Amino acid sequence: MSSRLFLRSLATASKTVRPPIQLFGVDGTYASALYTAASKDSSVDKAFQSLTKVREVVNSDKQLAEFLTNPASSRDDREAVIGTLASSLKLDKSVGNFLSVLAENNRLSEFEAIYAQFSTLNDAFRGIVEAKVTSAKPLDSKIIKRLQAAISKSSFVGEGKTLNVSNEVNPDLLGGLIVEVGDRTVDLSVSGKIAKLNQALNESL
Secondary structure, eight states: OOHHHHHHHHHHHTTTOOOSSOOOHHHHHHHHHHHHHHHHHSOHHHHHHHHHHHHHHHHHOHHHHHHHTOTTSOHHHHHHHHHHHHHHTTOOHHHHHHHHHHHHTTOGGGHHHHHHHHHHHHHHHTTEEEEEEEESSOOOHHHHHHHHHHHHTSTTTOTTOEEEEEEEEOGGGOSSEEEEETTEEEEOOHHHHHHHHHHHHHHHO
């Protein structure tokens, strides 16, 4: 399928299908486009399974990974490789067409970023909300459970959703927390408060 035909099918599907959350950037745009196509032509689950197959093969084959990320590879070579992958892995139709579009537009080097964005859409589709809590030191399980309970009750998550909380450590925060849920961020860190104070002082001088 040419990129023109693929985009035309997206235009038709987008009248009835919208991604569950809004993504930004080139990788977000492509992931959203695949979500729309998969919703119309097959299913989001099947598309994600096929994307995961491709990712596993690419991660296990260094030569293939280097080829896909090489912008100098010819269009014919890119399309031939994608055709072979689609056939050997028995990829979902929407993913096969999508990868052909990436090959045609020389965007295969962005596959990993697109996969990450589509994974976010897939989680949202399944009612899973990911929350990342960044702290200066590792949080113990009791604190994480308390945070999970508090975030679950907030408007960030919504009724009937499943919340997964992960903890990342960044000593530069000095203390406090940064909570990221979807595209929302609440900065409760000491370094964040210092930055706001410095900004206020600079604006007043």
